[in-house]
Each structure stands twice: as structure tokens, then as C-alpha cells.
Amino acid sequence: MxxxxxxxxxxxxxxxxxxxxxxxxxxxxxxxxxxxxxxxxxxxxxxxxxxxxxxxxxxxxxxxxxxxxxxxxxxxxxxxxxxxxxxxxxxxxxxxxxxxxxxxxxxxxxxxxxxxxxxxxxxxxxxxxxxxxxxxxxxxxxxxxxxxxxxxxxxxxxxxxxxxxxxIDAVTAVSGGGPAYVFLLIECLAEAGREAGLPADLAMRLARTTVAGSGALVRRSSEPAATLRRNVTSPNGTTQEALAVLMADDGLQPLMTRAIAAATRRSRELAG
Structure with missing residues (x-):
């Protein structure tokens, strides 16, 4: 209707x-x-x-x-x-x-x-x-x-x-520019897979489908993102080894925080 x-x-x-x-x-x-x-x-x-x-x-x-x-x-x-x-x-x-x-x-x-x-x-x-x-x-x-x-x-x-x-400046940085950051994640994930020995087309297919599927999962789930992350992470397994790098003191979070701060600052400059 x-x-x-x-x-x-x-x-x-x-x-x-x-x-x-x-x-x-x-x-x-x-x-x-x-x-x-x-x-x-x-x-x-x-x-x-x-x-x-x-x-x-x-x-x-x-x-x-x-x-x-x-x-x-x-x-x-x-x-x-x-x-x-x-x-x-x-x-x-x-x-x-x-x-x-x-x-x-x-x-x-x-x-x-x-x-x-x-x-x-x-x-x-x-x-x-x-x-x-x-x-x-x-x-x-x-x-x-x-x-x-x-x-x-x-x-x-x-x-x-x-x-x-x-x-709105911080919103612009997070959700306005967010799709670009996700697309970059796909590029980086695919390149890392290629360097690990996967054919380039397969690495890109894995990266695209994994990110798209993960987005659909978090969209439909009522669980926090942190819980969904833990559900994928077996103790002493391969994912935990990767997360130890991504969640290190110089890992993904401080990098993303700096990126969002830079985008927010630029949004304020453009609005001024």
C-alpha cells in the first residue's frame, strides 16, 4: 500500500x-x-x-x-x-x-x-x-x-x-565518507589475499563478498558488532592472530580515529 x-x-x-x-x-x-x-x-x-x-x-x-x-x-x-x-x-x-x-x-x-x-x-x-x-x-x-x-x-x-x-561535520566524516573507507578495506583485503598467494580475481571476489555479507549480517542482527566479532574468533585460532595485529596499540582503531578527525576538521574548514 x-x-x-x-x-x-x-x-x-x-x-x-x-x-x-x-x-x-x-x-x-x-x-x-x-x-x-x-x-x-x-x-x-x-x-x-x-x-x-x-x-x-x-x-x-x-x-x-x-x-x-x-x-x-x-x-x-x-x-x-x-x-x-x-x-x-x-x-x-x-x-x-x-x-x-x-x-x-x-x-x-x-x-x-x-x-x-x-x-x-x-x-x-x-x-x-x-x-x-x-x-x-x-x-x-x-x-x-x-x-x-x-x-x-x-x-x-x-x-x-x-x-x-x-x-554534522563528524557525521560527514563517519557515514558520509564511510563507504569510501569500506571500499578501501575491500581493496586492502584483496591485496593482502593476493600477497598470500591467491589469484587476484579470487582474492577480490572473497573480499567483496565477505564485506557485503558481513554488512548484511550486522544489519539484521541485534547483537553488538563486538559480539559478532567475538563469535567469529576462536581462541588461539587464525582470526585471533589477525586481530592481534589489527587491535594492537598502533592498529586499526588509532588509525581510524586519526582519519575521522582529519575528515571532521576538513568538513569544518569547507563549511567555514
Whole structure:
């Protein structure tokens, strides 16, 4: 059964992340009230659909169009040039939901004036409905608007909310960049297997499937990650030998802590 429609919606930017979100919304029936897309190069598969209208620029939107939610899914470096055209929608009846990394609530308030803003940080697994998004609302966001944004973000994965916008920098470092760290783990695991004598293609297959399966296991299990780790580790066995290296004082944890600190610091620099 389709969920209650939220809208009308305006999606500004329909690239990989915007497109992934749109697919999730349509699967849940969230575009039933209508969705307008502004995208210079839209995917042809969205042409002619009853619940979607396509526009190559904001001038194509009807003068009386009043979206309930404006989703800003353009690249951060393009935002300065894109945002002014949507200032006319700023008002109590519309909430702006941004997924642009590094663009703060204050930035949008300067550009849009008195607008309700939700700043969200999703990650790329949203493309397969397995994303993790953390969102923070501005003071003007109503309970109903927050609920609407939550439903839109939940269409592509898990959603968490924070009240302190300063936490978004650490969120960006952990979950925003997290997929890259996992992909690097796959690369390193495969290379280590190759150096141990495995054919390169088999080593990569083992690494990819093991990481994917482990992710599915931790997703479905109610056990803490530490318990799942211990369940794999036989006393005095091979895994324990490997973990003795990874969990040493100079092992994985201090390395990851430094990496997240560096990413958090850079996120603050970009937001400033």
C-alpha cells in the first residue's frame, strides 16, 4: 500500500543522489501529489509519467506552483548559482531540504531569507536503498515539515536527527565518507589475499563478498558488532592472530580515529 503522499515536491537536481531519492519516493508512493524536477539533463525514463513534471530550468515552473518541500540535490559548488531562483518559495508553507555537503543552515538563511531549512547528510548506499542520513532542522521547521522530510529521507535508508548542527561535520566524516573507507578495506583485503598467494580475481571476489555479507549480517542482527566479532574468533585460532595485529596499540582503531578527525576538521574548514 502506498504511503500518504507528501507534496507537491520540487526536486532541484536529479543526478545520482537525487535520482536515487526519487526512485525511493516513487516506490513508496510519496510523489502521488506531484513532483516537479528541475534538471538540465533529466533521465528520459521520467518523461511522460503522471506523477512527475520535468523542467530544464526554474523558469519552466508554473507561476502559481507552491511546493511543500524543495529538495536541493545539486553539487555544493553549484549552489551559489542555483539557489537565488528558488528564493520565491521561501515562506512558512515550504521547507527546503538540502543534501549538499558543507552548506550550513546559516548559508541557506542568508540566501533564502526567512525559510524553514533542513540540512541532511546522506551517503551513497542510498542508491540501493541502504543509505544512512543524519538531518538537523532550523528553528523555523515545523513538526509536520520535519515529519515530511523524515519520510522523504527514510525512502532511501535509515534516518537520524540531531539538534546540534555542529555534529554534522563528524557525521560527514563517519557515514558520509564511510563507504569510501569500506571500499578501501575491500581493496586492502584483496591485496593482502593476493600477497598470500591467491589469484587476484579470487582474492577480490572473497573480499567483496565477505564485506557485503558481513554488512548484511550486522544489519539484521541485534547483537553488538563486538559480539559478532567475538563469535567469529576462536581462541588461539587464525582470526585471533589477525586481530592481534589489527587491535594492537598502533592498529586499526588509532588509525581510524586519526582519519575521522582529519575528515571532521576538513568538513569544518569547507563549511567555514
Amino acid at each position: 502506498a504511503e500518504q503522499a507528501i507534496g507537491p515536491l520540487l526536486l532541484v537536481g536529479c543526478g545520482k543522489m537525487g535520482g536515487a531519492m526519487l526512485e525511493g519516493w516513487r516506490a513508496r508512493g510519496l510523489t502521488a501529489a506531484g513532483c516537479a524536477i528541475v534538471e538540465p539533463s533529466p533521465d528520459p525514463r521520467y518523461s511522460g509519467l503522471a506523477d512527475i513534471s520535468l523542467h530544464d530550468g526554474p523558469d519552466g515552473l508554473a507561476a502559481d506552483f507552491r511546493p511543500g518541500v524543495v529538495v536541493l540535490a545539486v553539487k555544493p559548488q553549484s549552489m551559489d548559482g542555483v539557489l537565488p531562483a528558488y528564493r520565491r518559495f521561501a515562506g512558512p508553507g515550504t521547507v527546503f531540504l538540502s543534501i549538499a555537503a558543507g552548506k550550513t543552515i546559516a548559508y541557506f538563511e542568508r540566501a533564502l531569507g526567512p525559510a524553514a531549512i533542513v540540512r541532511a547528510m546522506p551517503n551513497t548506499p542510498a542508491a540501493v536503498g541502504e543509505g544512512m542520513t543524519v538531518a538537523v532542522p532550523s528553528a523555523r521547521v515545523s513538526a509536520a515539515q520535519r515529519q515530511a522530510c523524515d519520510a522523504l529521507l527514510a525512502a532511501v535508508g535509515d534516518v537520524a536527527w540531531v539538534e546540534d548542527e555542529g555534529l
